[in-house]
Amino acid sequence: MRKTLASKEITMNKTLEKILVCPGCHAPLRSNGAFVHCTGGEDCPAQPREWPILHDVPILLDESRSVFTIRQALASPPSLPERKVWRRLLSRIWHTRPGLSRNVAAQRNFHHLAERLAHLPQALVLVVGCGDEGDGIHVLLEKPNVTAMGLDIRITASVSVLADAQQLPFADGSFDAVVLQGVLEHIFDPFQVEKEVFRTLKPQGLVYSELPFLQPNHGGAGDVTRFTWTGHRRFWRRFEQLDAGACCGPGMALAHMLQQFARALLPWRAWRVVSDWATDWLFWWLKYLDGRLVRHPAGIDGASAFYFLGRKSDRAISDLALIDHYRGAQ
Numbered sequence: 653m654r655k656t657l658a659s660k661e662i663t664m665n666k667t668l669e670k671i672l673v674c675p676g677c678h679a680p681l682r683s684n685g686a687f688v689h690c691t692g693g694e695d696c697p698a699q700p701r702e703w704p705i706l707h708d709v710p711i712l713l714d715e716s717r718s719v720f721t722i723r724q725a726l727a728s729p730p731s732l733p734e735r736k737v738w739r740r741l742l743s744r745i746w747h748t749r750p751g752l753s754r755n756v757a758a759q760r761n762f763h764h765l766a767e768r769l770a771h772l773p774q775a776l777v778l779v780v781g782c783g784d785e786g787d788g789i790h791v792l793l794e795k796p797n798v799t800a801m802g803l804d805i806r807i808t809a810s811v812s813v814l815a816d817a818q819q820l821p822f823a824d825g826s827f828d829a830v831v832l833q834g835v836l837e838h839i840f841d842p843f844q845v846e847k848e849v850f851r852t853l854k855p856q857g858l859v860y861s862e863l864p865f866l867q868p869n870h871g872g873a874g875d876v877t878r879f880t881w882t883g884h885r886r887f888w889r890r891f892e893q894l895d896a897g898a899c900c901g902p903g904m905a906l907a908h909m910l911q912q913f914a915r916a917l918l919p920w921r922a923w924r925v926v927s928d929w930a931t932d933w934l935f936w937w938l939k940y941l942d943g944r945l946v947r948h949p950a951g952i953d954g955a956s957a958f959y960f961l962g963r964k965s966d967r968a969i970s971d972l973a974l975i976d977h978y979r980g981a982q
Contacts, residue, residue, distance in 0.1 A: 665708075667776065668801065668812060671826040674698055675714040675819040688712070709807050711814045712821040719840065720805050725814050749929060750936035752907040756943045757899040757959055758788030758833070758862070764895060765829060765860055765961060766795045773797060775828040778852070780817050780845075781835035782810045786862075789831065801827075820848040829858040834957075836863050837877045842887070850890055850964060857964045859891055864957045866905035868912040884958045885977050889969045891962030893977065901942030902954035907935040949981035 672681050674690040676698025681688040688710050690701040699716040704726065711725045769775040775798050779789070782802030793800055802810040803817065815821050817832075818841055830849045836842045849859055863884055869875045879887060885896065914927035945951035969977075 667799065671823045672710065672712070672813070673821055673823050674701070675712050675815060675821040676701070676716075678823065681710075681821075683710075706814075707807060709811055709814055710821075713805075713814070713816055714819050717819060718816040720816055725806070749932040752904060752911060752932060752936060752939060753900065754904055754939035754942060755787040755862075755899050755957075756901065756946060757897060758786065759791055760788075761860065761895065761899070761959055761961060762788045762791040765831075765858060766792050766798065768858060768894075769795070769798060769828060772828060774799060776801070776826065777829045777831060778803060778820075778822070778827045779810075779831045779833075780804075780849075781832065781838070783808045785810060786831075786833035789833065792831075818844045818848065820852050822852045824851055825854045825857075826852050827857060828854055829860065831860045833860075833862045834864070836861065836887075838871055838874050840876055842877050846887060846890075853964045855964065858894075859888065859960070859962050859964070861888065861960045862899055862957055863887075863960075864900075866902070866909070866954060866956050868908055879958070881952055881955075881958060881980055882974055882978055884960055885969070886971070886974055888960050888962050889974075890965060891960075892965040893960070893962050893969075895959075895961040896977075897959060897979075898942075898946040898952055898955035898957065899959040900956035901939075901946040901951050902956070903938035903941040903945055905954060905956035907931070907938040908956065910935055949979060953980040953982060 672688070673679060674681060674692055674696060677690065677692040677696040679690055679692030679696065682691050687702045687704055690696050690698060697716065698714045703710060703712050704722065705711070706726060711722055713720055713722050713725065715721055777792065777798055777800045779800050779802045781804055783804040783806055792798055801812040803813050803815055803820070804811050805814060805816060807814055813821060817835065817839060830853060836845065839845050853859065863879050865878055865880060885893065911928060911931040914931050915924050946955060
């Protein structure tokens, strides 16, 4: 986001200073250039109560409630040795494989989100888990009235604040929209994230969420959550649904499961490289069926991932009403 919105960097920094708060007690922060300090007094539960700034990015982790630590954030990535020519050649060959993933809805959905923000002279959007720019999000970021702030637990060119999504260090009602693409499955307490998103959104603020359903583990111990269609809607029950559907269909789900099946046949690392290469070339075409399949009820039941676009509401949808929102074939 910082690269995409370089011309807005000064405005963004001023805005960031206004809305940043302590992740523990939500009191205002005071900066001395190298650190930011909580001004909330001795009752603040956060540990620690001052946080470093690295490469202009404040590291606002409440270590008493997070699995991430400031030491991890400050640690420099190890320098990679110069690769030999043959390794560079193999890497290039490896990255020519077609891949099995395809998001059929993100670009259209971000266009719709941008349209809903178009009436605002300046829309402030929080992108949670922005380390790698998500599919289609460039459609939103290129809009002249949109200023995006990136939040992640590691520093990249897109990160404005390093923090845990379970303790968003922003004042109540700070944002016009919050985007979570492929993030919630990596959160140990996603329901706490929902509370934080609701808190930091302005009245009538928007949320856009993508979450996997039928996908193999893609984060080791850090991949913890899956939702069905009804489960995803219930998760955002305090939001009025503006749009929802499958963003990755059963074709992609089948391709990834076939690849995982091949990996399980002979679970050796060398075999995984061979099987991944082979299954990519054998089953890449399945993902291109999803543009049609996600429009069918059975395609919803077998989707690889769902999306939800909603507006902050003062009423939560009841569990009984969730029945009417189901669009599958069961």
